[in-house]
Amino acid sequence: MGDKPCHIIPIPKRMSLESTDRPWPKRVDVSCDVACAEPLVGRYKSDLAGRGDELLKVSLIETNSRSGGYELSFDKGVLIVSASDTPGFRHALQTVSQISSEGRIPVGTVADWPELSIRGFHLNFEAYRRLDLKRALHLIRTAEHFKLNTILVEYGPRFPFKSHPSIGEADALTPEEIQQLNAEADALGIRIIPLQQSLAHLEYALKHEHLSHLRERREKRNLMCPRDPQSLELFKSLAGEVIERHPKAEWFHLGGDEARKIGHCARCKEDAKQEGLGAVYGRYIGDAARWLLDQGRRPIVWDDTLCSLPDAFEHLPKETLMTYWDYIAVADPTPVLIPRMAHADGGPRVAHDWAWSLGRKRGRISDVQIQVMRNYSKPVRLRASLGKKYLGEFEAYLGNGFPRWVRALPYLEYYQDRGHEVITSPTGMGNGDTQDGVPNFERFEHNIRTHAERCKSNGKALGMITTAWYNMPPELLYQPLIRTAQCAW
Numbered sequence: 001m002g003d004k005p006c007h008i009i010p011i012p013k014r015m016s017l018e019s020t021d022r023p024w025p026k027r028v029d030v031s032c033d034v035a036c037a038e039p040l041v042g043r044y045k046s047d048l049a050g051r052g053d054e055l056l057k058v059s060l061i062e063t064n065s066r067s068g069g070y071e072l073s074f075d076k077g078v079l080i081v082s083a084s085d086t087p088g089f090r091h092a093l094q095t096v097s098q099i100s101s102e103g104r105i106p107v108g109t110v111a112d113w114p115e116l117s118i119r120g121f122h123l124n125f126e127a128y129r130r131l132d133l134k135r136a137l138h139l140i141r142t143a144e145h146f147k148l149n150t151i152l153v154e155y156g157p158r159f160p161f162k163s164h165p166s167i168g169e170a171d172a173l174t175p176e177e178i179q180q181l182n183a184e185a186d187a188l189g190i191r192i193i194p195l196q197q198s199l200a201h202l203e204y205a206l207k208h209e210h211l212s213h214l215r216e217r218r219e220k221r222n223l224m225c226p227r228d229p230q231s232l233e234l235f236k237s238l239a240g241e242v243i244e245r246h247p248k249a250e251w252f253h254l255g256g257d258e259a260r261k262i263g264h265c266a267r268c269k270e271d272a273k274q275e276g277l278g279a280v281y282g283r284y285i286g287d288a289a290r291w292l293l294d295q296g297r298r299p300i301v302w303d304d305t306l307c308s309l310p311d312a313f314e315h316l317p318k319e320t321l322m323t324y325w326d327y328i329a330v331a332d333p334t335p336v337l338i339p340r341m342a343h344a345d346g347g348p349r350v351a352h353d354w355a356w357s358l359g360r361k362r363g364r365i366s367d368v369q370i371q372v373m374r375n376y377s378k379p380v381r382l383r384a385s386l387g388k389k390y391l392g393e394f395e396a397y398l399g400n401g402f403p404r405w406v407r408a409l410p411y412l413e414y415y416q417d418r419g420h421e422v423i424t425s426p427t428g429m430g431n432g433d434t435q436d437g438v439p440n441f442e443r444f445e446h447n448i449r450t451h452a453e454r455c456k457s458n459g460k461a462l463g464m465i466t467t468a469w470y471n472m473p474p475e476l477l478y479q480p481l482i483r484t485a486q487c488a489w
Contacts (some may be wrong), residue, residue, distance in 0.1 A: 007098070008099065009098070009146050009482060009486055010147055010486045010488075011134065011486065014047065014110065014112070015109075015110045015111075015112075016107075016109055016110075017099070017108035017109075017110065018101070018107050018108050019104050019106055020104055020105055022052070022054065023052030023053075023054070023104060024052055024056070024104060025051075025052040025053065025131075026043075026049045026051055026253060027049070027053075027056070028048045028058060029055055029056070029057050029058075029253075029301035030031050030045055030058045030059075030293070031058070031060070032059075034060050036059065036062075036086045037086065038081070039086065039087040040086070040090060041060070043093060044060070045402055047093060047439045048093075048096060049426065050103065051103075054077060055077065056105065057077060057078045057079070058079045058466060059078070059080075060083065060089060061080060062084060063082040065084045066113050067087065067113060068085065068087040068114045069084070069088050069091075069111075069113030070082060070095075070110075070112060071110065071111045071112075072095065072110040073108075073110060074105060074106050074108055074109070075107055076413075081414045082303075082317065085301070085344070086364050087189060088113075089400060090144075094146070095112065095380050097252075099209075100450060105211065114144065116452070116456065116461070116462070117488065118149070118150050119468070119485065120151060120152055120193075120464065121139075121151055121303070121428075121466050121477075122361060122428075122466060122467040122486055123136060123152065124152050124154045125154060125155050125159075125259040126156025126175065127154075127322070127468070127469050127470055128468070128471060128472065128474050130471070130473060133177045136181070137181070139204065139477060139478075140181070140184055140188065140190055141184070142478060143190060144188040144190055146482055147489055148190070148481070148488070149484050150193060150463075151192050152193045153181070153195065153246075154195040154253075155170065155171040155195075155205035156171075157172065157205075158171060158172045158173055159172060159178075159245075160172045160173060160178075160402055161241055162241060163238070164205065164211075164238070166203045166208055166210075167204055173327075178245045182247075182248065184319055184412055187415055191251070192246060192249055193251045193300065193465075194243070194252055196235070196252075196254065196255065196377075197256075198235040198254040198393065199224055199226060199235075199255065199259045199284065200259040201229070202221075202224060205238075207221045211234070214228055214231050214234065216262055217264050217265070217365040218270065223259060225265050226280055227261075227267040227280065227284075228231055231284070232287055233286065233289075235254070235286075235288055236291060239292070243297060248307060249297065250296075250298060251297060251300055252295075252297040253323070254302040255302060256287050256302050257304050257305060257325070257364065258302075258307075259281060262277060262280055262281055271487055276309075276311065277309050277344075278312040279312070281305055281312060282306075283315050285312065286315035286317065288303065290320075299317070299319065299320045300321040300322075300323055301320055302425075303324070303411065303415065307340040308343065309344065310341060310393055318419045320420060321462070322423070323419075323424070323425050323465065324411060324412060324423070324424045324425065325425070325449055326424070326447075327427040328372055328376055328447075328449050328453040329408040329409055329445035331366045331408065331450055332408035332409075333399055333401055333406055333407055334450075335349070335356050335365060335369060335406065336352045336369070336372055336373060336406065337351065337378075337406045339385075341390050341393060341394070342387055344391075345389065345390070350376050350378065351377055351379070351382055351385060352373050352378075352379060352382065353383075353403045353404050354379045354381055356379065356471060357371065361412070368442060368446050372443065382402075383402075393411065394414060396416045397413055399431045400434055409424060409450075409451065409454045412424065412454060416460055421460075421462055422461050422462065423462045423465055424454065424455055424461060424464045424465075425451070426448045426450070426464065427466065427469065427470045428448065428477065428479070428483070429441075429445060430444075430467060430468075430469045431442055438462070438476065440475060441479055441480070444483075448466055448480065448484055448487050449483075449487045452484075452487035453487075464484070466481070466483075466484040468480065
């Protein structure tokens with residue numbers, strides 16, 4: 001404002017404000033005849049109180065604007081806030097709260113709205129062992145302050161399981177703490193999506209001898225056998241308790257990622273031989289998804305194993321939401337491809353076309369892209385390495401520059417064409433990527449921005465949820481959270 005910037009995050013779409021000499025007052029009078037804004041009147045009065053001696057008059061007015069959007073009009077100590085729904089009035093409050101930190105009442109207008117309906121972050125109690133209730137509540141409040149609206153909550157062994165108390169750990173949250181978590185999110189308009197793994201990443205359960213018979217491979221503790229009926233029953237038991245502690249959660253994430261080693265036990269091996277691994281995986285995940293629908297919850301699944309076994313899609317209810325995670329894309333287009341199905345058939349895990357190894361090509365890509373190629377990708381003759389089966393399934397989605405350039409998040413439209421709505425997932429810290437002992441935020445911020453841009457250009461993606469992995473200090477979560485807020489808005 002005036003000769004210095006007013007730092008509002010996320011940056012409003014349209015803003016024309018001029019600073020004045022009027023101090024921001026400590027007295028705030030709010031008039032409201034809009035039912036959807038009534039629950040926020042008290043917060044407008046308390047959150048906007050400053051130090052000046054004058055009075056700020058605030059009028060909350062209903063208009064026919066887009067969902068979550070709002071308009072502000074400042075004029076001579078009067079603020080008119082216009083919106084069509086509770087999220088819009090909430091977003092307006094967060095913007096005015098940030099403006100008030102300047103200490104002066106401006107004159108002018110702000111018009112703003114979100115482009116993505118889901119703007120979320122990962123609250124990972126399993127990985128972040130130092131993340132206690134106090135820190136979790138502060139993270140949720142910060143998410144709301146910067147206009148995020150979704151938190152994916154993953155407990156792992158830090159959930160207080162009653163049916164299997166031995167798998168809960170000493171630092172598990174209490175039922176009362178989970179109730180506080182729910183209450184805080186509900187009060188702030190934050191959607192909580194609880195996650196309970198259904199197949200892989202169950203080391204904390206399968207390490208116990210009384211559950212070891214469910215392992216797909218006796219010597220490995222991370223993966224259940226999808227053909228053992230007791231595996232699904234264990235998931236139902238654990239997920240049922242999580243649902244019970246989140247009675248208002250309409251969506252439920254069943255995990256399903258990185259189940260690459262199914263087909264090893266005798267039963268799975270025989271079924272895979274007759275029908276294929278896609279049927280083995282798809283039936284299990286489909287049954288879990290249908291059970292969630294019966295509980296009144298919309299199922300969500302990570303996309304990677306489904307992408308590697310496309311036949312599995314025919315067993316999945318169309319109501320199932322896909323969370324498409326890709327931590328490698330740092331620009332669009334990108335030279336790097338994650339060919340999941342080709343990798344399952346013996347091809348590369350992450351690859352780029354060999355032509356990028358020629359020095360004269362390097363000037364066309366950024367240092368961050370070069371870093372990703374060097375650390376995670378393999379140079380191959382890309383088209384030849386993928387095989388006819390992969391290309392027949394996915395080539396139409398790889399972009400016009402293939403094989404040298406690949407459309408970022410190429411499977412987004414593929415999943416939509418299969419009839420599934422999609423949320424994408426970048427990472428704020430993943431792949432174990434650190435620099436000088438802290439997360440490689442430069443790379444992760446490019447990853448977050450690329451996801452947001454692809455979701456917006458796609459036009460049908462529901463939005464994005466940024467994940468966070470590994471046991472880092474919880475304070476490090478705030479940088480990717482705020483970057484997500486800026487990019488996803």
